Amino acid sequence: MGWLTEPLTWPFIRKGLLAAVLVGVACAAVGCHVVLRRMSLVGDALAHTALPGLVVAALWGWSLFAGALVAGVVTALIIGWLTRREALREDAGIGVAFTGMFALGILLLAETRSQRDLTHILFGNVLGVGAADLWLVGGLTLLVIVALAAFHKELAVSAFDPGHARVAGLRVDAVRQGLLILIALVVVGAIKVVGVVLTSALLVTPAAAASLVTTSVARMMVLAAAIAAVAGVAGLYASYHLGVSSGAAVVLACTAIFGATWAGRAGREGALRRRRDRPV
Amino acid sequence: MSGWRVGYRGRGHRAPRPGAPALRLDGLSVRYPGVTGPALQGVDLVVPRGAVAVLVGHNGSGKSTLLRAVAGLIRPAAGSIRVFGNPVGACHHRVAYLPQRSEVDWRFPVDVRGLVLSGRLAHLGWLRRPGPVDHALAEAAIERLGLAALAREPVARLSGGQRQRALLARALCQEADLLLLDEPLTAMDPEARDLTDGLVGDLVAAGRSVVMATHDLDRVPPEPGPVLRLAAGRPVREPAWAG
Numbered sequence: 329m330g331w332l333t334e335p336l337t338w339p340f341i342r343k344g345l346l347a348a349v350l351v352g353v354a355c356a357a358v359g360c361h362v363v364l365r366r367m368s369l370v371g372d373a374l375a376h377t378a379l380p381g382l383v384v385a386a387l388w389g390w391s392l393f394a395g396a397l398v399a400g401v402v403t404a405l406i407i408g409w410l411t412r413r414e415a416l417r418e419d420a421g422i423g424v425a426f427t428g429m430f431a432l433g434i435l436l437l438a439e440t441r442s443q444r445d446l447t448h449i450l451f452g453n454v455l456g457v458g459a460a461d462l463w464l465v466g467g468l469t470l471l472v473i474v475a476l477a478a479f480h481k482e483l484a485v486s487a488f489d490p491g492h493a494r495v496a497g498l499r500v501d502a503v504r505q506g507l508l509i510l511i512a513l514v515v516v517g518a519i520k521v522v523g524v525v526l527t528s529a530l531l532v533t534p535a536a537a538a539s540l541v542t543t544s545v546a547r548m549m550v551l552a553a554a555i556a557a558v559a560g561v562a563g564l565y566a567s568y569h570l571g572v573s574s575g576a577a578v579v580l581a582c583t584a585i586f587g588a589t590w591a592g593r594a595g596r597e598g599a600l601r602r603r604r605d606r607p608v
Numbered sequence: 609m610s611g612w613r614v615g616y617r618g619r620g621h622r623a624p625r626p627g628a629p630a631l632r633l634d635g636l637s638v639r640y641p642g643v644t645g646p647a648l649q650g651v652d653l654v655v656p657r658g659a660v661a662v663l664v665g666h667n668g669s670g671k672s673t674l675l676r677a678v679a680g681l682i683r684p685a686a687g688s689i690r691v692f693g694n695p696v697g698a699c700h701h702r703v704a705y706l707p708q709r710s711e712v713d714w715r716f717p718v719d720v721r722g723l724v725l726s727g728r729l730a731h732l733g734w735l736r737r738p739g740p741v742d743h744a745l746a747e748a749a750i751e752r753l754g755l756a757a758l759a760r761e762p763v764a765r766l767s768g769g770q771r772q773r774a775l776l777a778r779a780l781c782q783e784a785d786l787l788l789l790d791e792p793l794t795a796m797d798p799e800a801r802d803l804t805d806g807l808v809g810d811l812v813a814a815g816r817s818v819v820m821a822t823h824d825l826d827r828v829p830p831e832p833g834p835v836l837r838l839a840a841g842r843p844v845r846e847p848a849w850a851g
Contacts, residue, residue: 364716478735485726488716491707492778495679496730497616497700543717543762 335568344455345564347465348578351517352530352556354469357476358514359535360549361507365487368532369419370407370508373426374515375527377403379433382449382519386440392449393464396519400512403429408505452523452575454564465517472510476549483507484545521560522575530556533582537589555585614734617697624702625693630786630817631655631678635687638673638841646685647673648841655817657785659833660808663821670841671821672708675788678819679705691786701730704784706775708791708821714763720774721759724749727781742781749781754803768795776804780811787811789820 335341362371378396385395403425410421448456457465476483486493486500493500511531518527538552563578570577615621631653638648648670655661663671676682678689680696680703689696691703704727712723727749728742738746750759753773758766766774772795779787789808793801808818837844 481726481729481732481737482734484716484718485729487713488718488723489710489712489726491681491711492705492726493729494681495700495703495705497680497697498729499616539717543719543764544722545717548717 331565331569335565340455340457341564341568343457343459343462344574345561347457347462347517348454348521348560348564348574349557350462350465350469351514351521352534352560352578353553354472354514355518355530356534356538356552356556357549358472358507358510359531360538360545360552361476361483361487362511362531363535363539364545365507367418367511368528369422370511371515371528371531373407373422374400374403374508374512375519375524377426377429377433378515378519379430379449379524380436382524383433383436383440386449387436393461393516393520396516397513399429400515401509404508404512405505408501408508412501412505448523449519450523450525451573452519452521452526454521454574454578455567457520461520465520468513468517472514475506475510479503479506480546522579526575526579529579529582533579533586534559537582537586540589540593556582559585616700616730616733621701622694622698624699624785628690628693629654630657630659630692631661631819632690632693633674633678633687634690636674636677636684636689637686638670638677638682639685640682646841648677648838651687651836651838651843653834653836655786655819655834657817658812658815660812660818660820661834661836663819663836663838664823665821665838666823668840669838671823671838672790673841674838675705675790675819675821676707678786679703679788681705701782702785703788704779704782704786705788706779706790706792708794710775712763712771712775714766714771716764717762719760719762720750720755720766720777721746723763723774724755724777724781727778730782745783746777746781749777752780752807753777754800769797769800772796773800773803776807780807785816787816787818789818791821791823793822793824 359371362368378399381395381397381399382392385392406425407421410416410424411418482493482498482503486498486503490500514531515527518530522530534552534555535548537555538548542548542551559581560578563581564574566572566581567574567577633651633653636648636651637646639646651674653661663674665671673682677684678691678696691699725738725742725746728738728745732738732742750756753776755770755773755777758770763771763774772792776792792804796804808820811818
């Protein structure tokens with residue numbers, strides 16, 4: 329059991345595990361709405377658009393979290409504004425905001441001299457989280473879970489029947505805007521764990537795996553959160569024992585769970601089909 | 609439904625004006641952005657409480673536009689709409705709308721019961737979850753539309769006719785006083801059509817009002833109230849209902 333307990337003797341591993349689980353749970357829960365609304369591109373876009381915020385924060389000595397948070401929320405508002413009342417298709421709005429902000433980040437990046445910061449931004453540094461980061465991530469996770477629980481029916485109904493929601497008086501655009509801000513919040517946490525490049529995996533993969541096995545949004549969210557938590561722990565242990573990148577290991581653990589779920593479902597459906605087709 | 613409630617638009621739960629009809633349209637005109645010519649022009653209609661009004665016309669005549677305007681989905685370019693004497697949006701919970709082609713994402717993970725229960729949305733408002741009364745109403749609506757055996761089925765597995773029945777059950781679950789039904793019998797089998805006809809009769813007997821759009825003159829209810837015939841967005845003045 330040494331392989332299980334030995335890493336826990338290191339405070340940075342304990343903090344990293346806690347951060348990975350908290351971020352994973354928040355990302356997976358929000359990610360269910362992302363997957364159900366076919367907005368998978370948005371997580372990737374919001375992660376990439378955090379880049380200018382991160383670079384400005386690094387240049388001016390601000391908190392990287394704060395920089396990413398501001399850039400993410402600004403982008404969420406821009407996307408929401410461009411696509412309100414279907415003035416522009418959502419993928420086009422995301423494409424415009426995403427590439428513009430990322431290009432701005434690249435220009436600003438030339439001003440920075442630190443290669444180390446850049447690597448952490450692109451690939452994450454969960455083992456470098458401090459106590460302040462943990463409080464922030466914990467707060468974000470709590471906020472996201474409370475918001476998702478409080479507005480569950482509005483998020484669900486405006487996703488599966490926006491027309492009915494509008495007739496009931498619900499501002500569907502405002503709900504979508506709120507969801508975009510929630511996504512921006514969890515993306516900031518996810519950048520710390522897996523970096524800009526892999527953030528959308530934490531949003532999409534656990535939710536996609538959960539969607540294969542359940543037909544209820546609430547159950548899907550609980551299951552996706554559990555998958556993300558398990559993948560976070562498994563990824564960090566793999567990173568510790570194999571000496572590989574922690575962010576990539578967490579994402580690959582998510583992918584492995586998705587693959588196993590897919591295979592399990594395909595196997596079950598195949599068995600059902602064979603039983604049905606068997607001559608009587 | 610007593611107790612604390614925050615409606616979706618604050619003003620969405622106004623009481624009916626005494627003596628006002630269920631629906632009154634005065635000179636209603638609707639234009640779609642970027643389209644030359646109005647989709648509806650100069651439409652007057654009064655639907656008394658407890659009556660079935662029928663909108664008759666071919667596809668593209670403006671029936672759906674009229675219902676969408678009453679449901680608050682399109683703003684009129686001119687004229688006025690009064691629902692129980694109030695402007696559109698002042699009593700969301702009193703109006704149920706069954707569109708001809710719904711925007712429902714049928715692959716969404718929700719079962720029939722969840723879909724029907726969403727009819728309670730306007731009554732619940734922000735932060736309130738469905739309670740025992742809401743669940744009982746949903747069960748009753750599911751039973752009434754003959755969907756009890758499918759209550760736990762994901763909506764993705766329903767046939768076209770079953771989907772239409774589920775949407776009708778949702779409208780019923782809303783306990784609306786004015787039901788806007790846009791071609792409700794489309795895609796239904798004869799049994800479901802009879803069920804729907806009976807349902808409309810029961811609603812009217814209970815004092816509810818129904819506005820039903822149809823292009824099929826054979827499917828007009830036995831004792832219709834006002835009949836509005838539309839052609840190219842304009843009311844056709846000659847007697848539309850000569851039997």
